[in-house]
Amino acid sequence: xxxxxxxxxxxxxxxxxxxxxxxKFVAASPGGPIGEWSAPLVQAMAALRRHIYLEEELVxxxxxxxxxxxxxxxxxxxxxxxxxxxxxxDEQLAADGVDQEPLRSEVAAACTEMLGLLADHNSxxxxxxxxxxxxxxxxxxxxxxxxxxxxxxTPDGWECARAxx
Ligand SMILES: [Fe+2]
Ligand SMILES: [Fe+2]
Numbered sequence: 783x784x785x786x787x788x789x790x791x792x793x794x795x796x797x798x799x800x801x802x803x804x805x806k807f808v809a810a811s812p813g814g815p816i817g818e819w820s821a822p823l824v825q826a827m828a829a830l831r832r833h834i835y836l837e838e839e840l841v842x843x844x845x846x847x848x849x850x851x852x853x854x855x856x857x858x859x860x861x862x863x864x865x866x867x868x869x870x871x872d873e874q875l876a877a878d879g880v881d882q883e884p885l886r887s888e889v890a891a892a893c894t895e896m897l898g899l900l901a902d903h904n905s906x907x908x909x910x911x912x913x914x915x916x917x918x919x920x921x922x923x924x925x926x927x928x929x930x931x932x933x934x935x936t937p938d939g940w941e942c943a944r945a946x947x
Contacts, residue, residue, distance in 0.1 A: 789924060790912040792931055793833070797904045800830050801897060808893045812881035820875050823893065827868050828936075830900075834861045835936045838943055840927045844919045845911070853910045860903045862944025867896055 787795075803826025812819045838861065846854045874880060874889045916924070 789915040789919075789927060790908075793837075793912060793915070794904075794908055796829065796833050797900070797908070800826050800833065801900060802826075803829065804893050804897055804900075808890050808897075812886065816881055819881055823871070823875070827871065830864065830868065832934070832936045834865065834942050835940055836927065836930055836934065837861070840923065840930060841911075841915065841919070844923045845914055848918075850911060850914060853906070857903070857907055857911065858943050860899065861942045862947065864896070864899055864903070865942045865945045866947065867892065867899065871896070 803822045807820065807823035807826070810819060810822070838858065842854050842857070871889065871892055874885065874892060877885055879885050880889055915927075919927070
């Protein structure tokens, strides 16, 4: 991603990449090692966890003391729901026979529900929150976020604010 891209554009691209990874998994037929089949989903969930981390730790704190307080509360609640669904998906993927019926259809259905949650979340976050990234975050916060986007990783053991229902 070039430096020309706005932060709003970069985070929107992340949304699309995460969706695409989950969609690829849903569309794929199992075959070969289980790890190869599940890789797009595992990678998409790692990307989503990192995305939620950077929003909650590097973006929202800069924006929540203003008119975005309530929308950010909604975003935090939805992140919590996604976080719990990802934990459930991890369990499903670890089960024996997940690449065979009926478990395969169950994990695909859970992924389709996840895609619905993401679509609903992103359809609010992109127009309501993201326009403020490039205009309302201070220079240091924006620079820190750009550095993190390059090569930052979710800290071990980090959980989103509303991981517990
Ligand atoms: Fe979000
Ligand atoms: Fe997001």
